[in-house]
Amino acid sequence: MDGREALRIAIRSVRGHKLRSTLTVVGIVIGIASVVTFATFGASVQAEIVGDIGDSSAGNIYVFGTPADDEGFDRVLQPVFTTGDIDALERLDGVRGVIPRGVVQVSSIRANNQTLARQQMTATTPGSVTADSLVSGTAFTSGAREVVVNKRMATAFRENLTAGSTLTLVSADGSERPVTVTGIINGTRGALPISSFARQPRIYGPIDPFHESVVESPSAGVRQRAFPQVTVIAEPRQIAETKTAIETYLGTESDARQLSGATTALVARSGSDFVDEISDVIDQITRFVTGIGVISLVVGAIGIANVMLVSVTERTREIGIMKAVGARNREVMGVFVIEAALLGTLGSVLGVPLGVLVGYGAAGYADVTFALAPEWIVLAVVVGLLVGVLAGLYPAWRAARVDPIDALRHE
Amino acid sequence: MSETAAAESPAESAATDPTVVVETVSKHYTVGGRVTALDAVSLTLAEGSYTAIMGPSGSGKSTLLNLIGGLDTPSSGTVTVDGQEVSTADEDERAAIRGTAIGFVFQTFNLMPRLSAIENVALPLVFDGWAETDRRERAATLLADVGLADRTDHLPAELSGGQRQRVAIARALAPAPALILADEPTGNVDTDTGGEILDIFDELHAAGNTLLVVTHERHVAERADRIIHVEDGNVRDTESLTGGE
Numbered sequence: 001m002d003g004r005e006a007l008r009i010a011i012r013s014v015r016g017h018k019l020r021s022t023l024t025v026v027g028i029v030i031g032i033a034s035v036v037t038f039a040t041f042g043a044s045v046q047a048e049i050v051g052d053i054g055d056s057s058a059g060n061i062y063v064f065g066t067p068a069d070d071e072g073f074d075r076v077l078q079p080v081f082t083t084g085d086i087d088a089l090e091r092l093d094g095v096r097g098v099i100p101r102g103v104v105q106v107s108s109i110r111a112n113n114q115t116l117a118r119q120q121m122t123a124t125t126p127g128s129v130t131a132d133s134l135v136s137g138t139a140f141t142s143g144a145r146e147v148v149v150n151k152r153m154a155t156a157f158r159e160n161l162t163a164g165s166t167l168t169l170v171s172a173d174g175s176e177r178p179v180t181v182t183g184i185i186n187g188t189r190g191a192l193p194i195s196s197f198a199r200q201p202r203i204y205g206p207i208d209p210f211h212e213s214v215v216e217s218p219s220a221g222v223r224q225r226a227f228p229q230v231t232v233i234a235e236p237r238q239i240a241e242t243k244t245a246i247e248t249y250l251g252t253e254s255d256a257r258q259l260s261g262a263t264t265a266l267v268a269r270s271g272s273d274f275v276d277e278i279s280d281v282i283d284q285i286t287r288f289v290t291g292i293g294v295i296s297l298v299v300g301a302i303g304i305a306n307v308m309l310v311s312v313t314e315r316t317r318e319i320g321i322m323k324a325v326g327a328r329n330r331e332v333m334g335v336f337v338i339e340a341a342l343l344g345t346l347g348s349v350l351g352v353p354l355g356v357l358v359g360y361g362a363a364g365y366a367d368v369t370f371a372l373a374p375e376w377i378v379l380a381v382v383v384g385l386l387v388g389v390l391a392g393l394y395p396a397w398r399a400a401r402v403d404p405i406d407a408l409r410h411e
Numbered sequence: 412m413s414e415t416a417a418a419e420s421p422a423e424s425a426a427t428d429p430t431v432v433v434e435t436v437s438k439h440y441t442v443g444g445r446v447t448a449l450d451a452v453s454l455t456l457a458e459g460s461y462t463a464i465m466g467p468s469g470s471g472k473s474t475l476l477n478l479i480g481g482l483d484t485p486s487s488g489t490v491t492v493d494g495q496e497v498s499t500a501d502e503d504e505r506a507a508i509r510g511t512a513i514g515f516v517f518q519t520f521n522l523m524p525r526l527s528a529i530e531n532v533a534l535p536l537v538f539d540g541w542a543e544t545d546r547r548e549r550a551a552t553l554l555a556d557v558g559l560a561d562r563t564d565h566l567p568a569e570l571s572g573g574q575r576q577r578v579a580i581a582r583a584l585a586p587a588p589a590l591i592l593a594d595e596p597t598g599n600v601d602t603d604t605g606g607e608i609l610d611i612f613d614e615l616h617a618a619g620n621t622l623l624v625v626t627h628e629r630h631v632a633e634r635a636d637r638i639i640h641v642e643d644g645n646v647r648d649t650e651s652l653t654g655g656e
Contacts, residue, residue: 005537012525321521324482325582326510326538328503404482408521 003338006331010339013311014346021343024300024307028347028387029354031297032380036355038293039376041362042286048368049282050275059236060271061243063089063250064229068265077103079213079226080259080266086230088254092245094238099128100227102211109203110168110176111157121147121169121203123211128231129185129204137163137183142206148183153201167203179205218258226259232268243268290376300347301387308340308395312402319399320407329400336396337389344388348381355380428494430589430621431456431479436488436498438474438644448474450644451488456590456623461616463632464625466641473594475641476625480513480592481505493589510538514583518595520575522567522582528554529563532581539586553581557611573604580611591615593624597631609634 014021065080081100089098102123109116129139129148140146147167154161161167165181185204207225215226234242250256250266257266312319322332356372363370431454438449449471456462466472477483478490481497484505490497493512497505514535515521522531532550533541541549554563557577567575576596583591593612597605613634616622624635632638638650 002537002540002543004543008530009523009526016525317521318523321523322534322538323506324480324509324515324521325535326506326586328506328538331538405477408482408517 003334006335006338007342009335010342013315013339014342017311020307020310024303024343025347025350027300027303028297028344028384029300029351031293031300031387032348032351032384033355033358034293034296035290035383036293036352036373036377036380037358037362038290039286039373039380040356040359040371041366042282042289043373043376044359044363044368044371045366046279046282046286047371049278051369059234059239061232061234061239061246062229062269062271062274063232063246064267064269065256065260065264066267068263077228078260078264079215079228080256080264081227081230082215082217082220082255082259083224083226084217084220085250085254085256086227088249089230089232089246092242092249094235094242094245095232096235097127097233099125099231099233100207100225101229101231102207102213102225102227104205104210104212105172106169106203107172108170110170111161111165112159114157114159115170116156116201119201119203121205121210123205123207126206129183133185135184135186137181140182140204140206143208144206145177145179145209146182147179147203147205148185149181149204150185150200150202153203154181154184156201215255215259217255219253219255224255226255234270239270239272243270297383297387301344301391304340304343304388304391305395307343308336308392309398311339312336312395312399315399316402316407316410319402320404320410323402323404324408332402333396333400336399337392340392340396341385341388344384344386344391345381347388348384351384352377352380427458429455430458430460430493431623432489432491433475433479434489434491436475436478436485436490438471438478438483439486447644449478449485452641452644452646453488454639454646454649456621458589458621459616459619460637461612461622461635462624463635463638464623464641465627465629465632465638466647467627470641471644472625472641474644476592476594476623479590479623480515481509506538510535511586512589514586514588514591516576516579516583516591516593516596518598520567520572520579520599522575522578524567527564527566528559528570528578528581531567531578532585535582535585549585550581553584554578556584557581571604572600573607576600576604576608577611580608580615584615589621591620591622593622595626596624597626597628605631 063081065078079102086098086100089095104121104123106119106121109119126139126142135151137148140148149161161181161184163181163183167179167181169177169179211225213226214223216222217224232242232246246268250268260266319332360370433452433454435451435453436449437447437451440446440448452475464472464475474483478485479492481492485498488498492508495508495512497508500508523534526534529547529550532553533546536546536549551563554560557580559574559577559581562570562574567578570578597608600608609631612622612624624631626632633652635652637652640647640650
């Protein structure tokens with residue numbers, strides 16, 4: 001049979017029941033649009049976050065403790081990495097530099113009589129504040145009461161902080177330390193640690209004088225500064241090897257191994273590990289939410305099946321006519337499958353732009369850069385077509401089985 | 412031209428192959444008990460003949476028409492149309508026979524409501540695999556032949572009963588069938604229009620087509636060469652009409 005003629009009959013039938021066809025198509029439009037919306041929004045969020053982290057930190061290897069039974073992304077923040085460990089890590093092959101990091105608890109920060117409660121300060125080396133991460137000003141100086149803040153922190157006060165501003169750090173015991181802001185960083189570039197998401201207010205200062213954790217080094221037998229986490233800057237081409245070397249060192253001779261409990265594993269994670277992990281998480285969430293969208297698509301498919309069953313009943317006589325003038329069963333089936341596929345395709349074709357539009361709006365609302373998920377869009381159209389065909393198969397099969405004698409008598 | 416057209420039994424039709432041969436055909440239904448709709452009926456339609464089947468409702472005439480038309484299969488016996496055995500053909504083969512060897516004209520016209528006149532006429536050719544331009548050309552010619560050249564793009568709902576039946580006749584003629592089957596073709600039109608329809612049948616007969624008309628109206632049946640009276644699933648008698656046109 002001429003496919004175009006079957007399509008013509010299908011189009012006439014769809015147009016013959018405008019309201020019914022419209023409502024059926026709307027069902028598919030909603031299904032496809034929600035799938036595309038969620039997929040697009042997920043892709044946008046993913047691209048944004050991966051972009052944030054992945055920019056320049058792919059060569060960073062983060063060293064920290066983690067619960068031994070965990071997959072290794074939760075952190076146990078105990079000061080176990082001693083100065084001796086840091087020196088040892090610096091001597092490993094493929095290591096360009098080691099940046100220890102400490103966390104300094106600050107109960108509040110005050111600037112110009114305005115107080116922000118419960119803030120953390122990261123103590124690290126001046127070298128971790130690289131030129132490309134600085135928006136303005138300079139890095140802090142080791143030994144000085146100086147800090148740099150990220151943009152989010154700089155704008156957290158009524159009066160924006162600038163290089164030269166003065167802050168007062170209030171610790172838990174009530175003691176106050178005035179510090180000078182030397183620079184503003186954007187927080188997404190450079191060797192600063194992974195936790196420096198640009199979205200949170202952050203404040204960084206030198207290890208000396210801010211970081212005060214001290215332990216007795218089991219290997220050296222003397223008291224040394226100790227840090228809960230360390231960032232290793234690796235040769236970009238040797239990240240995997242360097243990571244292995246670090247984990248080997250940590251697992252055997254390090255002070256950290258002896259200082260941390262048996263339930264803590266010491267791990268090295270590269271920036272790309274984090275990117276992969278976060279991508280995986282976002283992927284899972286996207287898939288889950290998209291799955292909910294798929295449910296509405298299934299509901300739309302049931303709508304098609306329903307309408308096609310009604311259509312077969314209504315057009316019993318037409319089926320009889322087609323059979324009387326020589327239509328074979330599969331040709332009768334074809335007419336109805338094409339009609340169902342037409343409804344499904346119409347729904348996809350209208351649903352995809354709607355979904356992209358809503359996804360675009362959602363991305364704008366969530367303040368993430370819009371990113372398309374082309375494979376999902378292609379999939380959505382294919383699924384819409386398939387859904388139509390599948391939903392139409394049973395009604396079409398019923399149509400093909402209609403007895404022409406009964407059908408021609410049908411009123 | 413029709414005096415010798417109808418052979419009285421299959422054995423006597425050696426000269427030209429008859430268009431339709433029905434041989435001891437029975438049809439039983441099981442509705443509650445066993446119902447015999449046709450009981451060992453035999454008949455032959457010679458090429459170019461014009462035959463009417465008459466009988467009260469429930470006589471089995473519709474069943475006979477369905478069997479000859481390849482819409483149904485007999486419980487026993489054989490039906491041959493244009494040399495093709497309909498009774499043993501599978502569904503697809505019967506569909507092909509219906510589409511190419513038989514043209515149906517129904518009491519209620521049975522046109523596709525959303526297809527235009529020309530598309531309705533061309534429909535059998537769609538299933539026979541004709542190209543679109545060929546289909547339209549043939550359908551336009553046939554519509555012109557039945558006097559509807561100016562109605563080709565009208566939908567059935569926009570046509571009168573008589574015009575619809577003429578579209579149906581044009582559709583029946585589309586595949587140049589060996590046999591035209593008409594089931595109460597004048598049942599749904601007024602007397603004048605019915606006369607016009609029967610005139611078209613006469614013309615078709617004159618042009619050498621083989622026609623079989625099922626009717627319960629005597630004046631319709633009298634247009635044929637002969638009338639086969641069916642009653643209680645049997646052929647009661649066959650009436651030859653001299654001078655029937």
